[in-house]
Amino acid sequence: MIATSTPSLPLPANLQNVDEFEQWQRQHIHEGSYEFVRGRIIEKKEMKQAEYLILKFLTRLFAKTAAYERGDELTPEMDSYVDETRKRRPDLAYFSLSQIQETGKGIRQRTRFAIEILSDSESYQDVIDKVQDYFDGGAELVWYVIPESKKIYVYTSPDESKAYKGTDVISAAPVVPDFQFTVGNLFA
Template sequence: METTAMPSRRKRPSAPQTVAEFEKWLSRKKTDANYEFVRGRIIRKPSMKQEELFIARFLMRAFAKTQLYQQGAEMLSEGDAYVDAFRKRIPDLAVFTDEQIRAAKTGKRFMPPLAIEILSDSESQNDVLEKVQDYFDAGVQLVWYIAPKQQKIYAYSSPDDIKVYKEEDVCSAAPVVPDFQFVIRDLFQS
């Protein structure tokens, strides 16, 4: 009786289950694309669109006038923000303190005190609420969700406490950054 050898199958590596496994997977992927990782799900995050650049420029310039900026903090775009061992988000913009920026050099992971997202057409209400919850689970103090088409900012001071700013309202990042404030209309007319 002749026996035939079964072709050997390579065992496929299992999908990443932790942020550490995800980052190892991502390092092998060799891509410039941004990906978020949420409890085993790898989520491709589109980069900021050119038509949203006016929002980023306005906010970065307004933040540059604050005392926190003078103390070494920065508003950065699309930086890693770590929730826990199973979740990593990439806010469109975020304020990182000088202490956090220095700690990042040593490999410390953290979440910024202020995370800013620009609502995209592809995001569902569930997507928004999940991100907001993740940010607060990690210790964010304030989340702004900017809706360019509606010309509004939804400011979350907790997952359940939201204030909507529009038109002539003065949006303030207090108490996180007390002197970071502006009129909504100015943001969308910049």
């Protein structure tokens, strides 16, 4: 599910942080999922079938990794807390077993590895903002999947990326070293 920059819920003027947003969210019944970024509520659009196929390919491949065997997960639409004013919901986010267990104690988690699938409604600035937020939250790796051009942009920092396509092999190292595949297989 991909974010848009237009809030669909009316934002009360007094919401300044994630705690206030989540409290407000519990009090207002709504459908869908949302991110909160510095006072803005950002709606996540429903996943399209082509995006679901990408998600399925990636999650099934992840299930063959040593990280999965340890109990780690590559989870769709899981909250990833950046700081007190930003909460993102990557299309897929990697969380270790210990992070997952800590969520049961109410401890907020930040992903080390986020995967986003570009939507038609996202601007270049939206992409840059998300990548920056993930790294601000402690991510070591961000993949941006571009279905239209059949490419994956791999960010190792907010300012460093490399495009992979066709017969290029992509790897989630150093976070999940054995999570790798030929890019063209994702779009086959």
